[in-house]
Amino acid sequence: MAIFSVYVVNKAGGLIYQLDSYAPRAEAEKTFSYPLDLLLKLHDERVLVAFGQRYSIRVGHAVLAINGMDVNGRYTADGKEVLEYLGNPANYPVSIRFGRPRLTSNEKLMLASMFHSLFAIGSQLSPEQGSSGIEMLETDTFKLHCYQTLTEMPIRCELFDQNLKLALEVAEKAGTFGPGS
Amino acid sequence: MTVHNLYLFDRNGVCLHYSEWHRKKQAGIPKEEEYKLMYGMLFSIRSFVSKMKDGFLAFQTSRYKLHYYETPTGIKVVMNTDLGVGPIRDVLHHIYSALYVELVVKNPLCPLGQTVQSELFRSRLDSYVRSLPFFSARAG
Numbered sequence: 001m002a003i004f005s006v007y008v009v010n011k012a013g014g015l016i017y018q019l020d021s022y023a024p025r026a027e028a029e030k031t032f033s034y035p036l037d038l039l040l041k042l043h044d045e046r047v048l049v050a051f052g053q054r055y056s057i058r059v060g061h062a063v064l065a066i067n068g069m070d071v072n073g074r075y076t077a078d079g080k081e082v083l084e085y086l087g088n089p090a091n092y093p094v095s096i097r098f099g100r101p102r103l104t105s106n107e108k109l110m111l112a113s114m115f116h117s118l119f120a121i122g123s124q125l126s127p128e129q130g131s132s133g134i135e136m137l138e139t140d141t142f143k144l145h146c147y148q149t150l151t152e153m154p155i156r157c158e159l160f161d162q163n164l165k166l167a168l169e170v171a172e173k174a175g176t177f178g179p180g181s
Numbered sequence: 182m183t184v185h186n187l188y189l190f191d192r193n194g195v196c197l198h199y200s201e202w203h204r205k206k207q208a209g210i211p212k213e214e215e216y217k218l219m220y221g222m223l224f225s226i227r228s229f230v231s232k233m234k235d236g237f238l239a240f241q242t243s244r245y246k247l248h249y250y251e252t253p254t255g256i257k258v259v260m261n262t263d264l265g266v267g268p269i270r271d272v273l274h275h276i277y278s279a280l281y282v283e284l285v286v287k288n289p290l291c292p293l294g295q296t297v298q299s300e301l302f303r304s305r306l307d308s309y310v311r312s313l314p315f316f317s318a319r320a321g
Contacts, residue, residue, distance in 0.1 A: 117225070118229065126244055126245055127186055128263075129241075130241055132243045133242060135243060138237075138238045
């Protein structure tokens with residue numbers, strides 16, 4: 001069982017701790033010739049695939065590297081605009097690496113607050129008495145588990161960091177733990 | 182094991198249908214507002230999930246489980262059950278294809294984009310849900 005990341009959210013909905021453990025990211029690198037079969041668009045300072053899903057390249061994947069060199073948002077490593085570079089037939093054949101875009105710290109903060117509100121609404125819309133907030137959210141590729149404590153978490157400290165990593169390693173080695181449903 | 186209630190939304194957030202079977206607690210707000218809150222919550226969960234990976238299926242709390250199914254045309258089928266129920270994607274798909282499409286979309290007298298008035302749809306949906314293996318007449 002693989003644990004991808006851990007988020008700790010306080011009572012007000014703010015993200016106070018975040019850890020990304022190693023997870024194999026689905027990436028695909030291919031060589032293309034002009035014209036490019038995929039439709040790319042600029043979104044949020046990243047170049048994303050809008051249309052033309054094939055092989056393991058999906059819609060929503062971002063351009064991670066061109067010819068082996070990591071891109072910097074919408075610009076290549078040497079400062080040129082990615083879309084312009086890929087629109088010029090003289091630059092082909094070109095090797096492009098696609099993958100799921102990594103979340104920025106700002107995006108993680110927003111996601112944590114969003115989840116906090118959804119957690120509360122989940123409890124309000126309950127058809128049963130005395131429901132907690134969302135404990136587990138399921139998608140086709142991952143499960144998100146949430147545990148709500150009774151108290152606040154103390155200020156971040158080194159020991160918490162180390163012990164958390166140890167606990168995650170133990171959990172991974174132990175395989176599946178029984179869900180409390 | 183039981184089914185609590187079911188919502189059907191279209192792509193604009195209009196609640197096309199709502200049925201309940203065993204519901205012990207009301208939301209405390211008028212039905213119209215409850216539909217909007219439910220749709221808003223689902224919309225946010227979908228965009229939340231798509232930032233990380235894609236394909237929201239279900240969530241559960243300590244008391245109930247919410248199952249979600251969305252078609253490429255934007256029709257959303259939402260069913261609340263108790264915790265003992267596993268994945269029911271095929272059930273929700275059946276509700277869409279064999280009930281909604283057959284009885285509402287293909288019916289020229291049923292206007293789309295508003296609450297479904299068809300009594301046939303309501304009764305067929307009710308008997309289908311009651312016939313499900315995880316639906317028990319005793320409120321679980």
